[in-house]
Amino acid sequence: MVEGGATTLDGSVAPAAPSDADAARQRLVEALVATGGEDRGAFQTLYHLTSAKLFGVCLRICGDRQAAEDVLSEVYLTIWKRAGAFEPGRASPISWLATIARNRAIDWRRAAGRAAPARIEDISELADDRASAEEILLVDERATQLHGCLDQLEQRQRDAIRTAFFDGLTYAELAERDAVPLGTMKSWVRRGLIRLKDCLGDD
Amino acid sequence: MTDAANLTTGSDPDVAAAEFALGLLEGEDRAIALRRLLAEPAFTRDVERWRLHFGALFAGVASVAPPPELGERVIARLDGPARIQPGYWKPFALASSLAAASLFGLLMVRPEPALTPPVTITAPAPMVAAFMVEGIEGPLVATYDSANGRLSMPGPMPIPAGKSAQLWAIVGTGAPQPLGLFHEAGARVEADARSATPMEPGTTFAISLEPVGGSPTGLPTGPVVASATLIRA
Numbered sequence: 080m081v082e083g084g085a086t087t088l089d090g091s092v093a094p095a096a097p098s099d100a101d102a103a104r105q106r107l108v109e110a111l112v113a114t115g116g117e118d119r120g121a122f123q124t125l126y127h128l129t130s131a132k133l134f135g136v137c138l139r140i141c142g143d144r145q146a147a148e149d150v151l152s153e154v155y156l157t158i159w160k161r162a163g164a165f166e167p168g169r170a171s172p173i174s175w176l177a178t179i180a181r182n183r184a185i186d187w188r189r190a191a192g193r194a195a196p197a198r199i200e201d202i203s204e205l206a207d208d209r210a211s212a213e214e215i216l217l218v219d220e221r222a223t224q225l226h227g228c229l230d231q232l233e234q235r236q237r238d239a240i241r242t243a244f245f246d247g248l249t250y251a252e253l254a255e256r257d258a259v260p261l262g263t264m265k266s267w268v269r270r271g272l273i274r275l276k277d278c279l280g281d282d
Numbered sequence: 283m284t285d286a287a288n289l290t291t292g293s294d295p296d297v298a299a300a301e302f303a304l305g306l307l308e309g310e311d312r313a314i315a316l317r318r319l320l321a322e323p324a325f326t327r328d329v330e331r332w333r334l335h336f337g338a339l340f341a342g343v344a345s346v347a348p349p350p351e352l353g354e355r356v357i358a359r360l361d362g363p364a365r366i367q368p369g370y371w372k373p374f375a376l377a378s379s380l381a382a383a384s385l386f387g388l389l390m391v392r393p394e395p396a397l398t399p400p401v402t403i404t405a406p407a408p409m410v411a412a413f414m415v416e417g418i419e420g421p422l423v424a425t426y427d428s429a430n431g432r433l434s435m436p437g438p439m440p441i442p443a444g445k446s447a448q449l450w451a452i453v454g455t456g457a458p459q460p461l462g463l464f465h466e467a468g469a470r471v472e473a474d475a476r477s478a479t480p481m482e483p484g485t486t487f488a489i490s491l492e493p494v495g496g497s498p499t500g501l502p503t504g505p506v507v508a509s510a511t512l513i514r515a
Contacts, residue, residue, distance in 0.1 A: 119360065126356065130347070131345035132345045135344050151352065151356075152355060152356050152359070156359060156360070159360055164476055170334070174337030181340075186482065225335050226341070244305075245343075249305065249308045251308060268306065272300045
């Protein structure tokens with residue numbers, strides 16, 4: 080969708096000028112807010128701007144194309160009904176949307192009794208070196224900072240954090256997946272989170 | 283790499299907010315975090331901040347264009363069967379109340395079920411939440427109508443003079459979201475439960491007593507008088 084439709088954004092490979100990212104984000108916020116007012120045109124714009132990103136999220140979590148399509152369709156119906164509750168100042172629009180997609184997809188996977196599709200390290204970085212319009216929306220300071228800090232963690236810590244986030248796995252499920260005692264898993268992840276906290280400088 | 287660092291156990295820095303935001307906790311640990319979420323504004327802010335940080339992980343997911351016809355299908359469905367007629371749940375309410383009441387005599391700290399029950403994505407089932415309200419005997423079974431986003435339960439609700447009873451939702455790993463104030467609706471009381479995040483099974487609802495008009499801060503400021511977990515009836 081975006082690949083075909085977006086004009087200048089898609090052509091200009093990252094790093095995008097901050098003003099481009101701001102403008103893109105602003106456009107998305109406006110589309111989302113107008114969708115909250117049941118504006119179908121705005122909804123179509125929203126779909127156009129975000130469906131590739133959200134489909135990527137669904138596919139990543141479901142690991143099954145047909146299921147990802149079904150889930151994506153539910154995700155947009157949910158967005159249509161809930162957009163009015165989006166608070167522009169409080170959340171990044173794409174994160175808000177992607178969270179809905181993630182939660183729906185995790186629900187589907189749990190209901191289907193499926194295990195997580197693949198170890199994240201195997202696929203997460205695929206095809207990710209080309210900035211598309213949606214990537215520009217996300218490349219804000221926070222994203223850059225988080226990724227920089229995650230890079231400082233041990234591989235297994237990073238892996239566990241990402242798996243918890245994308246696959247909705249708890250400590251116990253992570254421990255089972257990696258066949259390590261629960262206490263060991265907790266200790267790994269906690270140490271990772273402590274380092275992350277220090278690195279992000281949140282206090 | 284740095285295994286030597288931070289090997290302490292008892293006095294580790296508090297990363298419960300991060301653990302909660304990631305959804306790592308379950309059982310009693312999750313119940314403790316939920317309690318802190320409702321009682322400690324600083325904890326809530328931490329959770330919110332972590333959630334924003336972790337949201338950046340979406341940037342690492344490759345975009346994939348969905349099939350072109352999917353967008354048309356979605357738009358064709360906007361006014362379709364997804365919108366349920368008002369009143370649809372009513373005949374089910376009593377039976378679900380009884381079922382839920384027997385299943386769920388819960389209090390604040392009861393952790394939510396470990397897994398959401400099987401989800402039929404296209405046909406939402408009625409959802410209920412059994413509240414223990416201070417000053418009222420037995421659980422009050424609230425029904426959540428996903429068609430109009432209202433949570434309603436048998437009234438009246440004992441609200442002290444000069445206060446409003448406000449509904450909150452904790453969806454997944456998020457901070458409490460302020461929802462509507464309870465008001466009378468016939469023999470029942472109801473509150474607007476429309477929110478930024480869909481109300482899924484497992485959502486925790488809480489009711490706090492706030493200044494008239496609701497919390498001025500966007501987080502609970504008064505005592506939490508009841509809470510319950512939303513389940514499918």
